[in-house]
Amino acid sequence: MKYSSTRGEAPVLEFSDVLLQGLARDGGLYLPETWPQFDTATIASFAGKSYQDVAYAVIRPFIGDEIPENDLKTMIADAYAGFRHPAVTPLVQSGSNTFLLELFHGPTLAFKDVAMQLLGRMMDYVLTQRGLRATIVGATSGDTGGAAIEAFRGRERTDIFILFPDGRVSNVQRRQMTTACEDNVHALALAGNFDDCQAIVKGMFNHFAFRDRVALSGVNSINWARILAQIVYYFVAAVALGAPHRKVSFTVPTGNFGDIFAGYAAKKMGLPVEKLIVATNVNDILARTLETGRYEKRGVTPTISPSMDIQVSSNFERLLAEVSGRDGAAVRRMMDRLSQSGSFGIEKAPLDAMRSVFGAGRCNEHETAATIAETWKEAGYLLDPHTAIGVHVAKEHDDGSVPMVVLGTAHPAKFPDAVEKASGIRPELPENLKDMMIAEERQQVLAADQGVVERFIEDHARAVTAGV
Numbered sequence: 001m002k003y004s005s006t007r008g009e010a011p012v013l014e015f016s017d018v019l020l021q022g023l024a025r026d027g028g029l030y031l032p033e034t035w036p037q038f039d040t041a042t043i044a045s046f047a048g049k050s051y052q053d054v055a056y057a058v059i060r061p062f063i064g065d066e067i068p069e070n071d072l073k074t075m076i077a078d079a080y081a082g083f084r085h086p087a088v089t090p091l092v093q094s095g096s097n098t099f100l101l102e103l104f105h106g107p108t109l110a111f112k113d114v115a116m117q118l119l120g121r122m123m124d125y126v127l128t129q130r131g132l133r134a135t136i137v138g139a140t141s142g143d144t145g146g147a148a149i150e151a152f153r154g155r156e157r158t159d160i161f162i163l164f165p166d167g168r169v170s171n172v173q174r175r176q177m178t179t180a181c182e183d184n185v186h187a188l189a190l191a192g193n194f195d196d197c198q199a200i201v202k203g204m205f206n207h208f209a210f211r212d213r214v215a216l217s218g219v220n221s222i223n224w225a226r227i228l229a230q231i232v233y234y235f236v237a238a239v240a241l242g243a244p245h246r247k248v249s250f251t252v253p254t255g256n257f258g259d260i261f262a263g264y265a266a267k268k269m270g271l272p273v274e275k276l277i278v279a280t281n282v283n284d285i286l287a288r289t290l291e292t293g294r295y296e297k298r299g300v301t302p303t304i305s306p307s308m309d310i311q312v313s314s315n316f317e318r319l320l321a322e323v324s325g326r327d328g329a330a331v332r333r334m335m336d337r338l339s340q341s342g343s344f345g346i347e348k349a350p351l352d353a354m355r356s357v358f359g360a361g362r363c364n365e366h367e368t369a370a371t372i373a374e375t376w377k378e379a380g381y382l383l384d385p386h387t388a389i390g391v392h393v394a395k396e397h398d399d400g401s402v403p404m405v406v407l408g409t410a411h412p413a414k415f416p417d418a419v420e421k422a423s424g425i426r427p428e429l430p431e432n433l434k435d436m437m438i439a440e441e442r443q444q445v446l447a448a449d450q451g452v453v454e455r456f457i458e459d460h461a462r463a464v465t466a467g468v
């Protein structure tokens, strides 16, 4: 499989290079040049298969023969061996027509683990094959950071630097990043918001001298392998509900648009997805864009769903490339307008194409808390604030015609204060994570300044000397 950039000016690459690259060198994001196609019989054959077997079938065509079958199967098996549920991503019925897809049974209690546990293994595999080291950077609004650190801690070939907005993540999220004691882990608390952190990460990728000197790699969903691993659970859930013989809709708590883009990829591969519903908190740039056709940045408002406090939504660029017929120049123009003036308009044809697949809705703070309280009272099920946003928005979009699956993106115990305030119930962390709440913390507080972050990384990354 070949991959090209959304902006059309970076080299076309194969999977392993895309895996190590992160952002494309023209500032764009890599996309597979074609979507593998699964016919009805193939999708039907997933029924009754294990998560791991479906994962292999879905992921294989994107990798081609770059990783031998047995090696890929072993990495998939290892990645999910530590999940606390045998189904990996179990589906729970929550109403006559609605289902919750629990994606939080991995080591850090967030959906990010599903991809990150595999990504860590794949990167290590490719780096070992090539005899290289890499410097991993990532920006987090809370969950990506913990999941990435868990996946890369102690790995010999990588140093990992995670940028997070100081004071804007939950205590559990912060401790998942700051209590890892391995020397290759660096949690960097920046005085800014998530968008500032993400802009610095992208800035470092666009600073080629620095990027090449430290062998920079990325673990945000700018990395195609993150999206790839997330496509799997759309197939697993839909097949459990009758696909390919029945259509299914998904509502996805959304920030950086990575998780829902994986659903779009599944649809492009042949999964009968009726609608993909974007669920946002009050930081609703995506909902506004679908309504008005104008992508317009506003300030970020801190909420009780901090992982979705995002205004510049990375993967939306991948969708723009899709609906623009992979016209790299058109995507570049829109992205240039965004960085120059903070907004851009989407033309009618691409906007109509988006609207034919995606719906959207938003949920404010009061509605989030009320949804947590109601769901606890009525069903005895404790939602985390992000999943609650999905449940609220799904109700507005569910017309009963096809099953509606809400993606359960985090465990409530990651946000105990918000959940307790809403429901009166304080969710407990799983036993093996309790020690983390009293462990010593280690973090570096830095200015939200690319130069400052780059200097810190140059001083601490072992890959600066290039190669092992």
Ligand SMILES: Cc1ncc(COP(=O)(O)O)c(C=O)c1O
Residues within 6 Å of the ligand: 110, 111, 142, 143, 144, 221, 253, 254, 255, 256, 257, 258, 259, 260, 307, 308, 386, 387, 409, 410
């Ligand atoms: C708990 C939770 N829900 C939802 C999201 C939004 O996912 P995405 O950024 O892929 O849209 C995130 C962050 O990414 C998250 O951590």
Ligand SMILES: N[C@@H](CCOP(=O)(O)O)C(=O)O
Residues within 6 Å of the ligand: 139, 140, 141, 142, 143, 144, 145, 219, 220, 221, 222, 255, 256, 258, 307, 308, 314
């Ligand atoms: N919500 C995310 C933000 C980063 O998103 P990513 O999917 O691009 O890594 C987080 O929790 O960090």
